[in-house]
Amino acid sequence: MPRPPDPAVRTALVEQAAAMLVAREPVTLRALATRAGTSTMAVYTHFDGIAGLWAAVRQEGFGRLAARLADVAPTDDPVRDLAALGAAYAAHALTHPALYRAMFDAAADLPDPEAAGAAFTVLVDTAARARDAGRIDADPLAVATRQWAAGHGLILLVISDVLPRAALAEHAPPIITAIVAAAGDDPARCAASVRAGWSG
Amino acid sequence: MPRPPDPAVRTALVEQAAAMLVAREPVTLRALATRAGTSTMAVYTHFDGIAGLWAAVRQEGFGRLAARLADVAPTDDPVRDLAALGAAYAAHALTHPALYRAMFDAAADLPDPEAAGAAFTVLVDTAARARDAGRIDADPLAVATRQWAAGHGLILLVISDVLPRAALAEHAPPIITAIVAAAGDDPARCAASVRAGWSG
DNA sequence: CGCTAGGTATAACAGGGTTATGGGACACTC
DNA sequence: GAGTGTCCCATAACCCTGTTATACCTAGCG
Numbered sequence: 001m002p003r004p005p006d007p008a009v010r011t012a013l014v015e016q017a018a019a020m021l022v023a024r025e026p027v028t029l030r031a032l033a034t035r036a037g038t039s040t041m042a043v044y045t046h047f048d049g050i051a052g053l054w055a056a057v058r059q060e061g062f063g064r065l066a067a068r069l070a071d072v073a074p075t076d077d078p079v080r081d082l083a084a085l086g087a088a089y090a091a092h093a094l095t096h097p098a099l100y101r102a103m104f105d106a107a108a109d110l111p112d113p114e115a116a117g118a119a120f121t122v123l124v125d126t127a128a129r130a131r132d133a134g135r136i137d138a139d140p141l142a143v144a145t146r147q148w149a150a151g152h153g154l155i156l157l158v159i160s161d162v163l164p165r166a167a168l169a170e171h172a173p174p175i176i177t178a179i180v181a182a183a184g185d186d187p188a189r190c191a192a193s194v195r196a197g198w199s200g
Numbered sequence: 201m202p203r204p205p206d207p208a209v210r211t212a213l214v215e216q217a218a219a220m221l222v223a224r225e226p227v228t229l230r231a232l233a234t235r236a237g238t239s240t241m242a243v244y245t246h247f248d249g250i251a252g253l254w255a256a257v258r259q260e261g262f263g264r265l266a267a268r269l270a271d272v273a274p275t276d277d278p279v280r281d282l283a284a285l286g287a288a289y290a291a292h293a294l295t296h297p298a299l300y301r302a303m304f305d306a307a308a309d310l311p312d313p314e315a316a317g318a319a320f321t322v323l324v325d326t327a328a329r330a331r332d333a334g335r336i337d338a339d340p341l342a343v344a345t346r347q348w349a350a351g352h353g354l355i356l357l358v359i360s361d362v363l364p365r366a367a368l369a370e371h372a373p374p375i376i377t378a379i380v381a382a383a384g385d386d387p388a389r390c391a392a393s394v395r396a397g398w399s400g
Numbered sequence: 401c402g403c404t405a406g407g408t409a410t411a412a413c414a415g416g417g418t419t420a421t422g423g424g425a426c427a428c429t430c
Numbered sequence: 431g432a433g434t435g436t437c438c439c440a441t442a443a444c445c446c447t448g449t450t451a452t453a454c455c456t457a458g459c460g
Binding site for chain 1: 304306307308342345346348349350351352353354355356357360361362363367370371374375377378379381382387
């Protein structure tokens, strides 16, 4: 009997919020509602307030990230793939810095953590392939976590204008190489793989 | 001829703001003024608004960080010192997570960047000692930057409850070891030094 | 075809930062 | 040492934000 919620309104709100975030405009309830062609109340029926909207935006951000990482085609060199994933991850973050920041503002409580987990799983799986191929002998989960943490920190420092943009290309490959080599890979071979994967 | 601004009011405001941040209370202008025993206008005369107050708080945070790092007594093993600095840095961040977060919300524009630079300089100098001692042959600035970025990312993920607190002790030493070893140090010796430095 | 339940719009509310306004204390002048 | 001007600080209004109350009105069912 009731009128069903319009899914189009929900997606429009999330899209607009993400767009405003990218455009570096302040995401206020009224501005968002106006841009989405609706009223402020829609945010409450669909998301139960602006906190819920942020959660949906974070979810959207992790979904886009996972999609972007899934687009990285695996090769027969898993270490190269690891670096390629890092490059894709960094590209996503640098293209949408505000969205990336928002994603980690409260990344712990996502509506559907699986989506975020999917992005991370790609990393772990690639590290596992590296182990299966005999390139590394350390725990793939540990290697993936270290890659992620190090990349996250470097990206945030660049986004925050603490380090120049060039710092990413200068330091990311050496860091990836260091972690993978420490996990057991041959340093020279590892460096070559990372260089190839990072460049694309 | 005018009445000079009271420095005590200024410091009281910064201290109270930092305290409220640590106590995880929302830092509002009115609550802050009440706790500092003054009025909201004091924030404007001393800091030109709450944005300026945040800048002062960030400055305070970097000052405390620099002080804490300066307390780390150098030994004859620079790699060990590097790990000890990392441990002190992490301890500072985990003790005051909200303050650490605030520090990097806009770390690019500090009133006096030198204070923040001082904290970083300790890292660079220690890396330079490692090079002078023949432990590493890479650029000390690059090594320090990589340590910082990787540690920053790991700490933020822990603070954000994305990774468990135990992840810090699990991953920080291996990451430090990986970066320093990749810079030229002997892997086994490096691991031992880092272990010693991290434990204190 | 009417009834009803729930989404949407409008408007009032609470709390945040900022901006006027006035008083009062300090330092400088004579 | 009294006068005086300058700005620090307290009070109170303002605007904008998120939230909540209320009314409408649409969509589905008996």
